[in-house]
């Protein structure tokens with residue numbers, strides 16, 4: 376299975392379909408606030424993995440009820456709940472997928488195809504149960520569970536092996552040593568400009584506004600883009616750094632994500648000034 380997934384990561388033949396679907400998703404899911412809603416910007420956490428809990432839970436419960444006598448009505452209800460709730464979860468997943476790297480999009484395409492097959496089986500299962508053909512509904516339900524389980528397995532590979540929508544910057548903290556680290560002489564630190572510095576080989580950005588200085592990790596939590604090369608923009612009255620790769624925006628006074636595709640905030644580090652020297656440490 377691992378070898379197969381590695382082959383899928385490298386399967387450039389999937390790109391024709393993937394590129395077309397990516398353009399279609401980007402053209403359809405507009406404006407930005409709809410994309411942000413689906414990325415989970417408001418939640419500070421990717422939304423898709425949270426939303427899939429509903430169909431997965433409902434479908435597994437359906438399978439359990441299908442193995443028990445006298446539970447047809449409850450099984451039909453749960454099967455329908457799972458099938459209907461899978462649709463918004465799929466839309467949120469497509470929205471995240473469209474901003475992934477190419478190798479991740481290939482695996483994501485197979486993940487989506489497998490789940491679509493599962494969804495089609497479950498839609499047929501609901502229709503069969505509601506028209507009194509419960510044995511057929513049960514069979515289609517088990518087939519759907521098989522396809523959706525395969526989709527979930529591939530989704531696990533996408534998240535945990537390929538790091539899709541996982542915070543890409545937070546592990547940088549593990550490479551920083553304890554204690555305060557000197558960063559810059561305040562007298563030489565310009566106002567309202569992004570400055571890049573290193574702390575134990577970990578790249579951080581500095582942004583000074585008056586006597587306040589924000590220090591945050593430089594690697595974008597979405598796909599490791601260099602925030603130090605990004606632009607500073609005023610968004611909703613707050614100075615934000617905009618990632619040069621896919622446009623995620625983070626507040627410079629706290630690191631909250633204000634625009635996706637990142638669904639995660641950016642880590643800000645504590646600061647202090649000692650004898651005119653800016654220092655930072657691990658949170």
Ligand code: FES
Nearest residue numbers: 595598600618621
């Ligand atoms: S790397 Fe994708 S938005 Fe920063």
